[in-house]
Amino acid sequence: MDPDKDNANPTIINPSDLPTRRRQSDNISSIKRRTDGGTGLFDGLIPAIARSSHAYDPFAAPLPVDSDASSPSSSDFGDDDVLEEIDEQEIYDLIAPISDPEHPLTLGSLAVVNLPDIHIVPPASTASRISTVRVLITPTITHCSLATVIGLGVRVRLEQALPPRFRIDVRIKEGTHSTADQVNKQLGDKERVAAALENGTLMGVIRKMLEGCDNVNE
Amino acid sequence: MSDVELYIFNYDKDKEEAAKAAKNTARRLVEKDVKLLSLIESIGQYLNSDEAAKRTKALSYLAEVLEALPPKTLTGQQRNLLCDFLVSRIADESETLPICARALLALDDLGPWETEKSVTMMTNILENTHPLSQYKLQSQRYPVLNLIDRLLAKYRKVLHELHDASQEFMSRFVSYFDAEKDPRNLMLVFSILLVPMTEWDIHSHAQELFDAVFNYFPITFRPPPNDPYGITAQDLKDRLRHCIAASADLAPYAFPALLDKLDSTSMNTKRDVLQALSSCVENYGPHTISLYSVTLWDALKFEVLQVQDDDLAQEALSGLTNIATQLSKGSTGALTVYLKPIAKEANEHLEDAPTKQSQAAAQILENISASSTASSNFIFGAVLPTLFALYGSADTTAKRRGLIEVLNGLIRANLRVYGEWRSIDTRESLVTDNSDQQTLNSLSTFSSQVLDVLLQGLHSTPIKEVSYRLVALDTLANLTKARNILNDEDVSRVISLLDDIVLNEESYGNDDVKTAAMNSLVSVAQQKPQLIIDKAFPTFMAKLPDSDRNDTVEYVGILEAFAQMSKEPKVFQTIMVRLRNKLYDAIKLQASPQFIQAVLAAMIFAVKQNPTALVGTSTECSYYEELVRPLIQMATSAISSSPLTDPGVVELIGKLSNAVIQQQNLEFQASTTGHLPYGLWGGTESELFPSFAPNASPQQVQLLLISTHLLAALRRDIEIRPEYQELLTNLKRVVQSSQTSSIVKQTAVQQISLVINKFVPRDKLSFVVDLTPSSLRESENITSANNDDFRIAFAATKGLLLRNAPVVTEMVQRLLEALSATSAGLTAARGFAMFLQPDELLTKENYCVISPLYRQKLFQLATSTITTQFPSASSAVKRNYLIALSGILRYLPYTVIEPQLSPLTPLLLQMLDLSGETDVKAAAIDILITVLVQQPEPLEEHASSVISRLLNATTADSNPPNVRSRALHCLALVPKKLKTEVVIPFRRQVVKRLTEALDDRKRAVRIEAVKCRSQWIELDEAGDDEE
Structure with a gap:
C-alpha cells in the first residue's frame, strides 16, 4: 500500500448512487422529466402541428418581437419568467x-x-x-x-x-x-x-x- | 587515360568524375566495346600494386562498374569467375572487405552464383575478418552486414548445412557481430540472427544467441531530429522482440532475464518487458510455457493487482491471458496447474470486495476465462462456490454489488467462448470440427443458482440501490443471452421480472433501472423472440388501455416499450398486428387524439426500424391493404367529432402511409397508389382538384395533409394525376387565396416544392419560372410582392435548388434583390431560412432529386451578393441582409463557410447587435463557436468586439435563456482558443461582468456561467505561472 496517503483505500460511491437532480422537479434541464412517463422516443415523430397551434412559418405575417414560443430552440429552457x-x-x-x-x-x-x-x-x-x-x-x-x-x-x-x-x-x-x-x-x-x-x-x-x-x- | 586510370586519379578529388568513369566502363561492357577479360587485365596491375591505396581504389572501381551494370550482361561463367576473384580478395587486407562486399552484392544483383561459393565466402569472412567491429566506420560494416543478410536470404540452405557440419561455426558467427552499436546496422544484425534462431537447431548455442541480442535490451535509442534514415526505436524494439521470441530453446534464458528487468523503475523498460513476454508466450508453444506458467503468474499479477499505469496493467493482463490461451492448446493438466493459484488468489481478494484489488482480480478472471472453454469451465468451478458463500454472508449492498460484478465478468467471458442464443446456427457448424467445444459448459451447473441470486437480489433490494440493481440487471441480461444455459421457463421468469420493473415499479431518480430493464427486454427479444411474444406481450397489452378516457398517461411508456422491442424483426410483425388492433379499437371508442397519436407514433417508429419487412409484391402489400388503406378511408370519411379530424393524428396517418408506400416497387405504386394523392377526394377526372376555398371543410384540409405525404412516397417515374401543370396551378391558387388558412397554405407550399422537384421534366422547367408570381419576376415590381407571392417563389425555388436546375440562379437573385425593399425585404429575409432547414419531405428516401452541391451553390450566390451590397445598403434594410444570411449560415457545415470566413466575420458580429432577432443571434453565436473550435486565428483581430458582444448577449433583459447560455458557452471558449496575450486585457472586465450571469434566473444558464467564469479566472493563474 502506498504509505504517502493518509487513507489509501477509501470507500467509493458508485456514480449512479450519487444524488442527482430528479428530472421531475426540474423544469429547466434539457432532459426534463416528461409528464407522460415516457422518455421522448416519439418526440421527433409527433408533428409540430400537433404540439402547438401552428408550426413556425416565416411568412405568417409580422412575427412578434419575442418569437420564443415558435422557435423550437428555446423550448428546452421553459418559461423565462419562472425563477429557478x-x-x-x-x-x-x-x-x-x-x-x-x-x-x-x-x-x-x-x-x-x-x-x-x-x-x-x-x-x-x-x-x-x-x-x-x-x-x-x-x-x-x-x-x-x-x-x-x-x-x-x-x-x-x-x-x-x-x-x-x-x-x-x-x-x-x-x-x-x-x-x-x-x-x-x-x-x-x-x-x-x-x-x-x-x-x-x-x-x-x-x-x-x-x-x-x-x-x-x- | 583509360577509365581505370581516370577513376583512380579522381578517386580522392572528385567522386562524381570517378563515378562517371566507372559508368563509362559499364556502358562499354554492355555495348561489348570492351571485354570483361581485358577489363580485369587492365586493373590487374593496380590490384597488384605496392601501394595499398591503389589496390583499394582499383577494387572500388570494379565494384562501381558492377553496380552500374544492368542484369544479364554477364554470363553465369563470368559471374562465378568474378565471384571467385572477389572471395579471394576478401581477406587480402583490412580495407578490402567492405569493398568486396559491395562488389559481391552488385554481382548478386546481376544473377546468382554457384551455391558452394557462398560457403567459401562465409567461411572466408568469419575466419579472416572476425570480429566485424575492427572496421571502425559504420559505412564499412554496413555492406558486409548487407552481404551476410543476402547470403542468409538466398543461400540459406548451404549455410544451414555449414552450421550442421561444424560445432564452431555458430559461436564464431554470433560473436562476429559483437559490439555493433549503430541502429542501421543493428536492424540488419537482428534480422540476420533471426534466421538461425527461428529455423536452425540451436539448442547448444541458445545462450550465446540469446545473449547476443539481449545485450541490447531495453532499447533506449532515440533518433536524432530530422533523422534521414527513418529508423525509430520502435523498429529496433520490434526486431529485437522477434529475436527473443524466436525459439523455445531461448526460454531458459529469456524468462529469467526478462522477469529480472520487470523490476525496473522505468515505465518504458517495463512496457518493453511485458510486450516481449507476451510475444514469447505466443511463440514458445504450450509445452515450454507450462514450465514457466506459475512463475510468470507470480511476477505479472502485481502489475495488474497493484496498478502503476493502466496500459502496463493491460499489457500484463494480455500476457496472462495469452498463457491461458496457449496452455489450452496443450494438456489439461498444465492448464489446471496454471489456473489453480490464480483462482486461489482471486478468491482471497474477493473476500474484501469491492476494492481495487478485487476489481483487478475480477478483470484477471474475466480475461482468462475468455481464453478458452476449458479456462472458463475451470474458473467457474473454482470461483463460483466461494463467490456464492461470500455473497450469502455479505453485510453491505456495496459488497454484494462488487461480487455480482465479478460474476457478470465471468458470464461475459463465457458468452465469448460459448456464444449466444442467436449465434446458435453459426456456432454449431464450428463445433463439429473441434471436440473441445463439446465439453459441457460449467455455467449450466451453476445457472439455476446464479438465476436465483439475481432474481432474488433484484426483488429484495430497495429501489434506491441503483448501482447494485443496474449491475444485477446487466448480469441477468447476459445470463439470458448465454447459449443453451437457461431453459424457456427460466427466461420467462426473467421476462416477468423485467416486465414488473418496467411497468409496475415506482419511479426513482432518473429511472436508470427502468431504462436498463427495458433495454434488457429488447436484448431478450433478440435472443428469444417467441418468448417475448408469448410472455411479455400479454402483460404489456393488458396494461395498455383501449382508450385514455380515465386521464391516464401511462400508456406512453408501454408504447415506447413496444416500439423498442420491434427492433427485432421476428417480433416486429406481431407488434404491428397488436398495435393495429389497438388503434382501431381506440378510434372506435373515440379515444383522445393524444392517445391515438401515441399509438400511431409507436407504429411509425417500428415501421422505420424494419423498412424491408414492409416490401410487398407488384400486386399486393399486406401493410397497405390492412393498415394504410383502411386508415386513409377512415380519415377521409371522419365526421367532425371524430379524433381522426385532429391535425396531429392526420399528419401521423400521412407519415405512416408514407413509410409503407415508399417501400413498394414501381408496379405496385403505379397500379395501386399512383392515383391516391388526389384520388382521395373521389372527384371525377374533370375536377380532380378540390377548391379549398373560400370555406374548405375540415375533411378537405385533412386530405391535403395526407396527400402531401402520399405524393412524397411516390417514385419519380409515376405519372401523377392531376398532371403537374394543373396541380401546380391549383396549388398556387390555393396559396394566393386570402381565405385559405395558414395550415393549408403551408401544406400547399410543401406540395409545390415536392412536385417541382420530382415531377416536372427537365425540359419543362420554364413552366416553373412562369409560375412564380409576376411581382417576383421583374425587379421593379418587387415592392408589390406580398407574403403569399413570397411563399410560392421560395417554394418553387427550393424545389429547383435541390435538383440544382440551372434556372435557379436567376430565381435566387430575384429573391436576393427583394432584400433591399423596405417593406417586403423582411419577409424575403426570413424566407431564406427555409431553403436549407431540415426537411422531412424533400429527401432521397422520398425519391427527390438532391444535388450534392446545392448548399454550396446557395451559399455562393447569397454571400457574394450580400457581402457586396451590404456595405452600401441603407440602414433600414441592413438587418434584412443579416437575417437572410443567418438563415443560410445556420444550416451549413463549417467546411462550406470556411473559405468566406474573413468577409463574413464582421457580418456575424453585427448579427449579434440585432435587437429582437433572437434566432439570428443564436445562430451567429453557434457559428462563432464552430469558428473558435475549428480555426480561431482570424477572430483574434476582432477579440474586443467578440468579447463585448458576447457579454451583452449574456444579460437577461433582452436575451432569451438559450441565447444567454450559448453566449456563455462561446465566451468560455475564447480564452482557450485565442492567444493569451490577446485575451488577458479583458480578463478583469469579463470576470466582473459574469457575476451577474452567476445569478441568472435559469439554472442551465448559471451552470454555463460558472464554467465560463472559471475559464477566465484560470487564465490569469496560468499566466502567473509563466512569469
Missing part, C-alpha cells in the same frame, strides 16, 4: 466534482461532501439580500491531514461560482475529525484564508483539485 432559485442540489453539483488531493476521485464519490450536509440559510431580514451557504465536509478518516486543503478548495470553488449575495461557510462536520476545531478556525478566518491563497504551492494544489469541475466541451 439556487438550491442545495445546485451547490452540491458545484462542489461534488472537485477532485480529492490524494485520489483520482471526486469529493462526491468519496462522500466528503454530501447533499444533506449542505444548507442555504435565507436572508435574516427582508432588508438584507445576503444568504448563507453552509457546507459541512466529512474527511474520509478522522486524522486526514488534508482536511484544511479540501475545505479551502470547496470555499474557493463556491466563491468563484456563486453570486456575491451568498456568504460562504465551510466547516468540518462535527465528530468526523480529530482536530476539527483548529481546521474550522482556519477555514472561518477570512485573513487566514486570504493568506493561504497567496501561497503558490497551495493554490497549485487547489487549482488541480478544481480542474475537472468545468470541462468546456466544444
Whole structure:
C-alpha cells in the first residue's frame, strides 16, 4: 500500500448512487422529466402541428418581437419568467466534482461532501439580500491531514461560482475529525484564508483539485 | 587515360568524375566495346600494386562498374569467375572487405552464383575478418552486414548445412557481430540472427544467441531530429522482440532475464518487458510455457493487482491471458496447474470486495476465462462456490454489488467462448470440427443458482440501490443471452421480472433501472423472440388501455416499450398486428387524439426500424391493404367529432402511409397508389382538384395533409394525376387565396416544392419560372410582392435548388434583390431560412432529386451578393441582409463557410447587435463557436468586439435563456482558443461582468456561467505561472 496517503483505500460511491437532480422537479434541464412517463422516443415523430397551434412559418405575417414560443430552440429552457432559485442540489453539483488531493476521485464519490450536509440559510431580514451557504465536509478518516486543503478548495470553488449575495461557510462536520476545531478556525478566518491563497504551492494544489469541475466541451 | 586510370586519379578529388568513369566502363561492357577479360587485365596491375591505396581504389572501381551494370550482361561463367576473384580478395587486407562486399552484392544483383561459393565466402569472412567491429566506420560494416543478410536470404540452405557440419561455426558467427552499436546496422544484425534462431537447431548455442541480442535490451535509442534514415526505436524494439521470441530453446534464458528487468523503475523498460513476454508466450508453444506458467503468474499479477499505469496493467493482463490461451492448446493438466493459484488468489481478494484489488482480480478472471472453454469451465468451478458463500454472508449492498460484478465478468467471458442464443446456427457448424467445444459448459451447473441470486437480489433490494440493481440487471441480461444455459421457463421468469420493473415499479431518480430493464427486454427479444411474444406481450397489452378516457398517461411508456422491442424483426410483425388492433379499437371508442397519436407514433417508429419487412409484391402489400388503406378511408370519411379530424393524428396517418408506400416497387405504386394523392377526394377526372376555398371543410384540409405525404412516397417515374401543370396551378391558387388558412397554405407550399422537384421534366422547367408570381419576376415590381407571392417563389425555388436546375440562379437573385425593399425585404429575409432547414419531405428516401452541391451553390450566390451590397445598403434594410444570411449560415457545415470566413466575420458580429432577432443571434453565436473550435486565428483581430458582444448577449433583459447560455458557452471558449496575450486585457472586465450571469434566473444558464467564469479566472493563474 502506498504509505504517502493518509487513507489509501477509501470507500467509493458508485456514480449512479450519487444524488442527482430528479428530472421531475426540474423544469429547466434539457432532459426534463416528461409528464407522460415516457422518455421522448416519439418526440421527433409527433408533428409540430400537433404540439402547438401552428408550426413556425416565416411568412405568417409580422412575427412578434419575442418569437420564443415558435422557435423550437428555446423550448428546452421553459418559461423565462419562472425563477429557478439556487438550491442545495445546485451547490452540491458545484462542489461534488472537485477532485480529492490524494485520489483520482471526486469529493462526491468519496462522500466528503454530501447533499444533506449542505444548507442555504435565507436572508435574516427582508432588508438584507445576503444568504448563507453552509457546507459541512466529512474527511474520509478522522486524522486526514488534508482536511484544511479540501475545505479551502470547496470555499474557493463556491466563491468563484456563486453570486456575491451568498456568504460562504465551510466547516468540518462535527465528530468526523480529530482536530476539527483548529481546521474550522482556519477555514472561518477570512485573513487566514486570504493568506493561504497567496501561497503558490497551495493554490497549485487547489487549482488541480478544481480542474475537472468545468470541462468546456466544444 | 583509360577509365581505370581516370577513376583512380579522381578517386580522392572528385567522386562524381570517378563515378562517371566507372559508368563509362559499364556502358562499354554492355555495348561489348570492351571485354570483361581485358577489363580485369587492365586493373590487374593496380590490384597488384605496392601501394595499398591503389589496390583499394582499383577494387572500388570494379565494384562501381558492377553496380552500374544492368542484369544479364554477364554470363553465369563470368559471374562465378568474378565471384571467385572477389572471395579471394576478401581477406587480402583490412580495407578490402567492405569493398568486396559491395562488389559481391552488385554481382548478386546481376544473377546468382554457384551455391558452394557462398560457403567459401562465409567461411572466408568469419575466419579472416572476425570480429566485424575492427572496421571502425559504420559505412564499412554496413555492406558486409548487407552481404551476410543476402547470403542468409538466398543461400540459406548451404549455410544451414555449414552450421550442421561444424560445432564452431555458430559461436564464431554470433560473436562476429559483437559490439555493433549503430541502429542501421543493428536492424540488419537482428534480422540476420533471426534466421538461425527461428529455423536452425540451436539448442547448444541458445545462450550465446540469446545473449547476443539481449545485450541490447531495453532499447533506449532515440533518433536524432530530422533523422534521414527513418529508423525509430520502435523498429529496433520490434526486431529485437522477434529475436527473443524466436525459439523455445531461448526460454531458459529469456524468462529469467526478462522477469529480472520487470523490476525496473522505468515505465518504458517495463512496457518493453511485458510486450516481449507476451510475444514469447505466443511463440514458445504450450509445452515450454507450462514450465514457466506459475512463475510468470507470480511476477505479472502485481502489475495488474497493484496498478502503476493502466496500459502496463493491460499489457500484463494480455500476457496472462495469452498463457491461458496457449496452455489450452496443450494438456489439461498444465492448464489446471496454471489456473489453480490464480483462482486461489482471486478468491482471497474477493473476500474484501469491492476494492481495487478485487476489481483487478475480477478483470484477471474475466480475461482468462475468455481464453478458452476449458479456462472458463475451470474458473467457474473454482470461483463460483466461494463467490456464492461470500455473497450469502455479505453485510453491505456495496459488497454484494462488487461480487455480482465479478460474476457478470465471468458470464461475459463465457458468452465469448460459448456464444449466444442467436449465434446458435453459426456456432454449431464450428463445433463439429473441434471436440473441445463439446465439453459441457460449467455455467449450466451453476445457472439455476446464479438465476436465483439475481432474481432474488433484484426483488429484495430497495429501489434506491441503483448501482447494485443496474449491475444485477446487466448480469441477468447476459445470463439470458448465454447459449443453451437457461431453459424457456427460466427466461420467462426473467421476462416477468423485467416486465414488473418496467411497468409496475415506482419511479426513482432518473429511472436508470427502468431504462436498463427495458433495454434488457429488447436484448431478450433478440435472443428469444417467441418468448417475448408469448410472455411479455400479454402483460404489456393488458396494461395498455383501449382508450385514455380515465386521464391516464401511462400508456406512453408501454408504447415506447413496444416500439423498442420491434427492433427485432421476428417480433416486429406481431407488434404491428397488436398495435393495429389497438388503434382501431381506440378510434372506435373515440379515444383522445393524444392517445391515438401515441399509438400511431409507436407504429411509425417500428415501421422505420424494419423498412424491408414492409416490401410487398407488384400486386399486393399486406401493410397497405390492412393498415394504410383502411386508415386513409377512415380519415377521409371522419365526421367532425371524430379524433381522426385532429391535425396531429392526420399528419401521423400521412407519415405512416408514407413509410409503407415508399417501400413498394414501381408496379405496385403505379397500379395501386399512383392515383391516391388526389384520388382521395373521389372527384371525377374533370375536377380532380378540390377548391379549398373560400370555406374548405375540415375533411378537405385533412386530405391535403395526407396527400402531401402520399405524393412524397411516390417514385419519380409515376405519372401523377392531376398532371403537374394543373396541380401546380391549383396549388398556387390555393396559396394566393386570402381565405385559405395558414395550415393549408403551408401544406400547399410543401406540395409545390415536392412536385417541382420530382415531377416536372427537365425540359419543362420554364413552366416553373412562369409560375412564380409576376411581382417576383421583374425587379421593379418587387415592392408589390406580398407574403403569399413570397411563399410560392421560395417554394418553387427550393424545389429547383435541390435538383440544382440551372434556372435557379436567376430565381435566387430575384429573391436576393427583394432584400433591399423596405417593406417586403423582411419577409424575403426570413424566407431564406427555409431553403436549407431540415426537411422531412424533400429527401432521397422520398425519391427527390438532391444535388450534392446545392448548399454550396446557395451559399455562393447569397454571400457574394450580400457581402457586396451590404456595405452600401441603407440602414433600414441592413438587418434584412443579416437575417437572410443567418438563415443560410445556420444550416451549413463549417467546411462550406470556411473559405468566406474573413468577409463574413464582421457580418456575424453585427448579427449579434440585432435587437429582437433572437434566432439570428443564436445562430451567429453557434457559428462563432464552430469558428473558435475549428480555426480561431482570424477572430483574434476582432477579440474586443467578440468579447463585448458576447457579454451583452449574456444579460437577461433582452436575451432569451438559450441565447444567454450559448453566449456563455462561446465566451468560455475564447480564452482557450485565442492567444493569451490577446485575451488577458479583458480578463478583469469579463470576470466582473459574469457575476451577474452567476445569478441568472435559469439554472442551465448559471451552470454555463460558472464554467465560463472559471475559464477566465484560470487564465490569469496560468499566466502567473509563466512569469
